[in-house]
Amino acid sequence: MRETILSIPSPTGPSTDLLKFSWEGTLLKEIVSIVGGIHGDHLNGIYLCSRLIRFLDAVEAGNEPDYFLKGKIQVIPAVNLPALQEGNRLWSFDDLDMDLAFPGNDQGEVAERTAAIVYQHTYDSQFGIILNNADTHYEDAPHLVCLNPDGLTKDFARSLGPQNAREPEDSPTLRLCLYHQWIENRMPSVILSAGKPDHLNRTLCETLFSGLVNSLLWTGVLTNKRKKAKKYTVRFNNRDNEQLVFADAGGIFLPLVQSGSKIKKGQKIGEIVDMYSGAVLESPLAPSDGYLVTLRDHPVVYQKEVLAVLLRKQKFSLWPF
Numbered sequence: 001m002r003e004t005i006l007s008i009p010s011p012t013g014p015s016t017d018l019l020k021f022s023w024e025g026t027l028l029k030e031i032v033s034i035v036g037g038i039h040g041d042h043l044n045g046i047y048l049c050s051r052l053i054r055f056l057d058a059v060e061a062g063n064e065p066d067y068f069l070k071g072k073i074q075v076i077p078a079v080n081l082p083a084l085q086e087g088n089r090l091w092s093f094d095d096l097d098m099d100l101a102f103p104g105n106d107q108g109e110v111a112e113r114t115a116a117i118v119y120q121h122t123y124d125s126q127f128g129i130i131l132n133n134a135d136t137h138y139e140d141a142p143h144l145v146c147l148n149p150d151g152l153t154k155d156f157a158r159s160l161g162p163q164n165a166r167e168p169e170d171s172p173t174l175r176l177c178l179y180h181q182w183i184e185n186r187m188p189s190v191i192l193s194a195g196k197p198d199h200l201n202r203t204l205c206e207t208l209f210s211g212l213v214n215s216l217l218w219t220g221v222l223t224n225k226r227k228k229a230k231k232y233t234v235r236f237n238n239r240d241n242e243q244l245v246f247a248d249a250g251g252i253f254l255p256l257v258q259s260g261s262k263i264k265k266g267q268k269i270g271e272i273v274d275m276y277s278g279a280v281l282e283s284p285l286a287p288s289d290g291y292l293v294t295l296r297d298h299p300v301v302y303q304k305e306v307l308a309v310l311l312r313k314q315k316f317s318l319w320p321f
Contacts, residue, residue, distance in 0.1 A: 005076075006117045008110055018114060020076050020121060023056045025069030025221065032221050033122040034075045034212070035178065036131040038099045040083025040090065041197035044205055045131025049077030051209050059222070071221030074125075079118055082110075089136065089197065100176040119181055127156055127219050128182045128189035129212070134196050137298035138306075141260030141291075142208060145179070145191035149236065153188040158234050159218035160192060161211030164291060164311055165236045196297050237311045243288055245269055245308040247301045249281040257308075259295040269308055272301060288312050 006018040034052065036045035053075055059067045078084055080098045082091040090097060096111040104116025122128060134140035144157050144165040157165055168191075174180050182189040194208055195201050211232075216222035218229035247253065255270040257263060263286040272282040290310035301307065 021053050022074040023060050023069050024072045027070050028072050030071035030221050031125040032073050032127045032219050033125040034129045037078035040080050040088050042133050043200040044133050044195040046078050048205050049075050066225045068223045070223050073221050102178045102181045123185050128187050130191045132191050132193040139196035139259045139295050139297040140193045141293050142194035156188045157190050158231050159215040167238045241312050243310045243312050244306050247305050247307050250302045251281050252299045253301045261292050263292050265289050
């Protein structure tokens with residue numbers, strides 16, 4: 001079902017409508033909410049939602065053999081539609097970060113009203129997924145973000161496919177995000193981050209799509225007579241396990257590695273060259289063995305900027321519980 005959950009009038013043109021898509025099976029014990037496009041440059045997440053909507057419409061119509069709806073699935077594909085339509089991360093009208101507006105305010109600015117309606121439509125779900133990508137100027141290898149996950153949340157994370165999960169900093173900023181509002185409401189939920197802003201990687205999205213369908217099978221809102229949900233291996237990394245590689249010089253950064261690759265201690269990450277002469281100013285090296293989860297994508301860098309984030313090897317690759 002397609003539903004307009006918020007319509008914002010515009011003095012210069014048509015109203016902006018916030019859409020929610022939902023499907024209901026025979027048993028409504030479990031509800032899974034999937035949210036994308038909190039920022040206008042989250043193109044992979046928005047495309048993933050459209051891919052999922054098409055698939056679930058086909059399931060509902062009986063055009064996906066062996067798949068059946070059992071619980072309730074709801075998808076909000078483009079929370080920050082005005083920013084998406086402008087081609088910006090934030091909407092230029094108010095320049096407010098949508099993901100710093102939760103739980104929102106029914107009587108507030110547009111971003112606050114949007115945040116309020118998104119939260120109201122998702123807070124009572126049993127499971128939640130937020131689709132994200134790297135921050136501006138960076139590229140993320142597919143990974144999950146979980147804050148103090150309990151056993152149920154870890155099992156949920158293992159259904160999605162990415163092999164690494166990171167721990168976010170529990171900061172005042174995080175507490176204004178939709179994800180933190182969900183976990184305060186004791187909802188098992190994760191952030192799935194992959195790719196870079198303002199870029200659509202369809203091959204990557206197809207891989208992530210398979211994981212999303214598997215997670216719906218795991219939660220029980222979707223069933224398949226011939227297929228059971230897979231349980232993937234996930235390494236849960238705390239913040240102490242992350243190692244940042246900084247630039248000691250400013251210039252043009254030319255990476256020699258790719259996000260998602262395994263790096264050896266002392267391996268060259270790339271080169272920083274002078275933007276005028278092309279002379280090599282620095283060759284940053286990996287400080288330890290690890291998995292390259294985030295890599296600088298924008299070439300112009302300044303001294304002390306982060307070039308890469310490594311997830312260092314740890315004694316135990318898996319939590320023992």
